[in-house]
Amino acid sequence: MLASAGVKSRSRFAIALTLAVGLGAWLIWTSIGGSLETYTNPSGLVKTTDATTYRLNGTVAPGSPADAAERAQTAEGLRFTVRDKDRPSVTVPVAYRGSVPDAFKDGREIVVTGHMENGVFQAERGTLITLCPSKFMEEQAAKGKTMPDGMPKEPAGT
Incomplete structure (x- = not known):
């Protein structure tokens, strides 16, 4: 037993x-x-045709709307272009709806999650993040030097 x-x-x-x-x-x-989720830059998305979800990293190309926060809340949403930091000639159009960070502006580095659809990166609601430059970069910009992405930055105080 x-x-x-x-x-x-x-x-x-x-x-x-x-x-x-x-x-x-x-x-x-x-x-x-x-x-x-796969991190990529605009160069990595140019030839993408699948619906894989990516985290797109790049800089906001010149020409983003000044009223970005208001546009992102409309039915049409916010449309802007993301530029590759290493290859500035490569860009990807982005369609986004949701909240827009206060720091969103031309030349700002961003990360947004979404997928490619008909040549446009369809960003998921609430995934837009702006990356703030380091204190060192801000000091260089205040001295009138360009940032690593090649964009001249506004002088301090503007």
Whole structure:
């Protein structure tokens, strides 16, 4: 009888351990799966035809609307162009609806999540993030020097 109880106990332990390992593996798989968006720049999107979700990184090309926050809330949404930081001649048009950060303006580095559709990057609502330049870069801009993306920046105080 004791031998039988020991076998049952080990069997239950093995089943419980298998379930725990399976649950742990499933939790890891599902948590990683949602965060596997591919970061890319405009150069990487030019030839893309699939509906893969990307996090697009680049700078806002000159000509973004001054009333960006208002336009992003309309049915048409905000349309602007993102320029590749390393290859400024490569640009991608972006369509976005949602909140617009205060720092959004020409020459500002941004990250936005979405997918390509008919040659336009369709950004997901609420994913537009502006990256602020470092203090060193701001000091260089105040001295009238250009930023690494090649855009001359406004003098301090404007």
